Amino acid sequence: MSQNTKKTLNCRGRLVDLSHGPAVMGILNITPDSFFAGSRVPAGGALEQALIDRAGQMLQDGASFLDIGGYSTRPGAPNISPSEEADRVLPAIEAIRRHWPEALLSVDTFRAEVARQAVEAGACMVNDVAGGTLDLQMFETVAALQVPYVLMHMRGTPQTMQSMATYTNVVTEVIDELAIQLARLRALGQLDVLLDPGFGFAKTPAHNFALLHRLEAFRVFDEPLLIGLSRKSTIWRTLGITADEALNGTTVLNTVALQKGASILRVHDVREAVEAVTLVGHLR
Numbered sequence: 622m623s624q625n626t627k628k629t630l631n632c633r634g635r636l637v638d639l640s641h642g643p644a645v646m647g648i649l650n651i652t653p654d655s656f657f658a659g660s661r662v663p664a665g666g667a668l669e670q671a672l673i674d675r676a677g678q679m680l681q682d683g684a685s686f687l688d689i690g691g692y693s694t695r696p697g698a699p700n701i702s703p704s705e706e707a708d709r710v711l712p713a714i715e716a717i718r719r720h721w722p723e724a725l726l727s728v729d730t731f732r733a734e735v736a737r738q739a740v741e742a743g744a745c746m747v748n749d750v751a752g753g754t755l756d757l758q759m760f761e762t763v764a765a766l767q768v769p770y771v772l773m774h775m776r777g778t779p780q781t782m783q784s785m786a787t788y789t790n791v792v793t794e795v796i797d798e799l800a801i802q803l804a805r806l807r808a809l810g811q812l813d814v815l816l817d818p819g820f821g822f823a824k825t826p827a828h829n830f831a832l833l834h835r836l837e838a839f840r841v842f843d844e845p846l847l848i849g850l851s852r853k854s855t856i857w858r859t860l861g862i863t864a865d866e867a868l869n870g871t872t873v874l875n876t877v878a879l880q881k882g883a884s885i886l887r888v889h890d891v892r893e894a895v896e897a898v899t900l901v902g903h904l905r
Contacts, residue, residue, distance in 0.1 A: 637725065652692065678891075691730070698779050703734055714744055731749050736766075746770070773822065788828065816846055848875070876900075
């Protein structure tokens with residue numbers, strides 16, 4: 622994190638200070654088809670306890686945020702309706718809030734109406750994989766809600782994004798496209814924005830490695846960087862393994878991201894990410 626990078630987030634009246642070191646965000650997928658089976662958590666009825674147990678373990682392991690998603694964005698994932706997505710995430714948010722009222726919850730959605738309902742249910746951050754490109758009401762919605770917003774880079778939709786992974790210079794083009802969206806957000810009065818280069822979203826493995834190698838270039842924005850590399854195919858395809866075997870590779874790339882200025886690591890495995898944050902912190 623550079624000296625000029627914004628270091629605080631206003632999460633519904635609670636000030637989160639990132640100046641003491643990077644934070645970790647745990648992934649809770651309320652979906653049946655997320656790419657990493659270990660991240661899928663059932664919700665509702667008798668299965669609610671599994672969600673509560675997973676959330677509690679992540680908080681105990683040191684997660685500062687929990688990111689709750691009900692729409693699988695793996696390449697080629699099927700589309701679901703906004704109502705089905707809301708039916709997945711809203712009960713999960715409400716259940717975690719009942720058991721862990723102090724938990725800082727993020728909703729992983731590109732739909733403005735789902736974001737609004739999630740914040741009303743208790744979420745304090747919106748994580749939009751589409752960076753406002755798939756719902757033209759998203760920016761106006763988050764600006765009105767005034768919760769921190771994760772502006773991620775993606776082209777196309779989860780169903781088409783990999784066909785749009787064509788760049789002359791992936792680093793400069795991602796920066797330019799994020800800059801356009803960030804300017805729109807600022808014009809609407811949005812205060813807290815985190816930037817995510819969108820590893821794996823309309824990116825080939827070569828693009829992902831180029832973005833990570835030049836991650837310092839994103840400091841031009843002076844905004845916190847949220848980095849999501851956890852168990853992604855760039856790791857396991859490169860190593861010839863599976864997502865289930867990609868924890869070590871995730872830790873390696875998370876370590877590089879931390880050394881290059883990441884403010885938040887979004888991960889499936891919280892304890893290992895917190896350990897990486899701690900150890901890298903001792904290098905400074």
